[in-house]
Amino acid sequence: MYICICKGIKESDVRELGQAGITCPKKLAESLGLDDKKNCCGRCIKNISKFVALAEEEASCQHSPMMS
Numbered sequence: 001m002y003i004c005i006c007k008g009i010k011e012s013d014v015r016e017l018g019q020a021g022i023t024c025p026k027k028l029a030e031s032l033g034l035d036d037k038k039n040c041c042g043r044c045i046k047n048i049s050k051f052v053a054l055a056e057e058e059a060s061c062q063h064s065p066m067m068s
Ligand code: FES
Pocket: 003, 004, 005, 006, 007, 040, 041, 042, 043, 044, 045
């Protein structure tokens, strides 16, 4: 599912970044090209917290303690 029309970003793209440990707003914005003021409507950078929540959700899954 696309979550950013301007950049063609899918939910899975954000989840992949979360899996790679990228969860901070600045790094997510850079990685997804949301800091590109010329080619973005600006909606997604204003709602970066939603991207962070998605990435963190995925990151926390990766760091779940293993069962022994
Ligand atoms: S829809 Fe994401 S920046 Fe425009």
